[in-house]
Amino acid sequence: MGKLDDIDLAILGFLQENGKRSYTEIAKLLHVSEGTIRTRINRMLKDGVFEFIIHMDPNKIGLNVQAIIGITTKLGQQEQIARTLNSFQEVRFVGAFSGQHDLILQAYFKNNDELVHFVNKELAKMEGILSVDVSIELKQYKDSFSYIVK
Amino acid sequence: MGKLDDIDLAILGFLQENGKRSYTEIAKLLHVSEGTIRTRINRMLKDGVFEFIIHMDPNKIGLNVQAIIGITTKLGQQEQIARTLNSFQEVRFVGAFSGQHDLILQAYFKNNDELVHFVNKELAKMEGILSVDVSIELKQYKDSFSYIVK
DNA sequence: TTTGAAAAATGCGAAGC
DNA sequence: GCTTCGCATTTTTCAAA
Numbered sequence: 001m002g003k004l005d006d007i008d009l010a011i012l013g014f015l016q017e018n019g020k021r022s023y024t025e026i027a028k029l030l031h032v033s034e035g036t037i038r039t040r041i042n043r044m045l046k047d048g049v050f051e052f053i054i055h056m057d058p059n060k061i062g063l064n065v066q067a068i069i070g071i072t073t074k075l076g077q078q079e080q081i082a083r084t085l086n087s088f089q090e091v092r093f094v095g096a097f098s099g100q101h102d103l104i105l106q107a108y109f110k111n112n113d114e115l116v117h118f119v120n121k122e123l124a125k126m127e128g129i130l131s132v133d134v135s136i137e138l139k140q141y142k143d144s145f146s147y148i149v150k
Numbered sequence: 151m152g153k154l155d156d157i158d159l160a161i162l163g164f165l166q167e168n169g170k171r172s173y174t175e176i177a178k179l180l181h182v183s184e185g186t187i188r189t190r191i192n193r194m195l196k197d198g199v200f201e202f203i204i205h206m207d208p209n210k211i212g213l214n215v216q217a218i219i220g221i222t223t224k225l226g227q228q229e230q231i232a233r234t235l236n237s238f239q240e241v242r243f244v245g246a247f248s249g250q251h252d253l254i255l256q257a258y259f260k261n262n263d264e265l266v267h268f269v270n271k272e273l274a275k276m277e278g279i280l281s282v283d284v285s286i287e288l289k290q291y292k293d294s295f296s297y298i299v300k
Numbered sequence: 301t302t303t304g305a306a307a308a309a310t311g312c313g314a315a316g317c
Numbered sequence: 318g319c320t321t322c323g324c325a326t327t328t329t330t331c332a333a334a
Contacts, residue, residue: 004211012206019169019202022310033320038311049210052169053295056162056200061154063297068218068247068254070285082291089299094292097218099285104218108297135220135249141232142244145203147213147258149239172327183303188328190301303334310327317320 004049007032008040009148012050015041016146019052055145063108065115066137069123070101077128078102084126090118101133154199157182158190159298162200165191166296169202205295213258215265216290219273220251220283227278228252234276240268251283 004012007030014026023041027034044050058066073081078096085094085105093106109115115136123132154162157180164176173191177184194200208216223231228246235244235255243256259265265286273282 009211012204012211015204016206019204024310034311035321036319039318047210048207050204050206053203053205054162054165054169054200055203055295056166056297057198058297060197060199061159061162061297066245068245082289086292089297091292092294092297094290095216095218095287096289096291097285097287100283101285104285105292133250135247135251135254137245137247139232139246140244141246142236142241142255144242145205147206147208147211147239147242174327184328185304186302301334304332306330308327308329310325312323312325314323315321317318 004044007036008044008049011037011040012044013148013150015050016148019054055143058108062110065109065112066140067107067109067115068135068137069105069107069119070133070135071103071105071123071129072100072131073102074128074130081126081128088118088122090114154194157186158194158199161187161190162194163298165200166298205293208258212260215259215262216287217257217259217265218285218287219255219257219269220285221253221255221273221279222250222281223252224278224280231276231278238268238272240264 010030011026014021014029023034023037027037030037058064071081082094082096082103085091085103088107090107090109091105092108095104096102097104107118109118119132119134123129160180161176164171164179173184173187177187180187208214221231232244232246232253235241235253238257240257240259241255242258245254246252247254257268259268265284269282269284273279
């Protein structure tokens with residue numbers, strides 16, 4: 001699994017603007033053949049460099065309450081708690097972090113009741129959680145998936 | 151811009167598994183015509199319900215340091231700081247939150263030097279920031295974009 | 301809004317450079 | 318590893334129910 005060269009990065013640069021761009025279109029933009037684009041995209045997909053997904057607006061599909069939750073865990077329990085959190089549909093992101101909280105998660109809920117249930121029932125019953133710090137999103141300013149500078 | 155019905159949600163349910171699924175394939179799965187799928191997808195795109203994107207693995211494209219940063223701002227300065235943060239390529243996500251921090255952002259960097267520069271130079275020079283709380287990601291457990299329960 | 305059918309574009313596999 | 322060339326699939330367009 002080698003490094004990405006300039007053409008690979010250029011392909012990603014175009015796809016990050018619009019995941020629906022065709023091989024043909026990208027080929028023209030980069031002045032190489034369609035087959036080259038296709039081969040490289042398939043290689044990057046196989047190597048897990050990126051994947052084609054859709055990004056839904058949570059509000060538009062009825063998930064009106066978004067929260068970021070910091071968790072402090074008992075030493076040695078972090079991994080197991082992370083795996084438990086993993087299994088919740090509501091949880092979009094979980095990571096272990098250095099800093100104030102051992103775990104940070106992002107989760108989407110239909111309404112406040114569901115958030116309260118998640119925190120007071122589900123989190124509350126997990127062994128090894130020492131403290132929970134809930135932040136509720138009031139306004140979103142940016143949510144970008146374009147990491148590549150052109 | 152009406153509400154989504156069961157077919158719309160079913161379409162999103164299939165697309166969230168794989169953003170490359172064709173109209174034809176989804177049509178067969180849902181026992182409706184290809185045109186129906188196409189019409190509905192285009193309506194949802196127009197309404198901003200979702201978009202086709204690619205999700206890159208930050209590590210695989212050389213962004214090896216990921217951080218979540220909580221910021222406390224001077225009253226009334228929050229909006230303007232959020233907009234400034236917005237303009238940084240490194241910043242993937244910014245939101246205003248209730249709770250311990252007024253703003254929370256997620257950012258990706260090539261290395262620790264770039265993170266340190268962002269915090270100690272860029273953030274440090276912004277007017278109205280009272281405190282900054284940096285958490286560095288040690289391990290990622292989940293990063294899902296499938297919000298719809300089937 | 302959904303369907304069906306024909307034209308245009310895109311994607312795919314194989315062969316050669 | 319890149320390109321070209323047929324063939325299959327998908328997308329687009331549009332008329333009609």
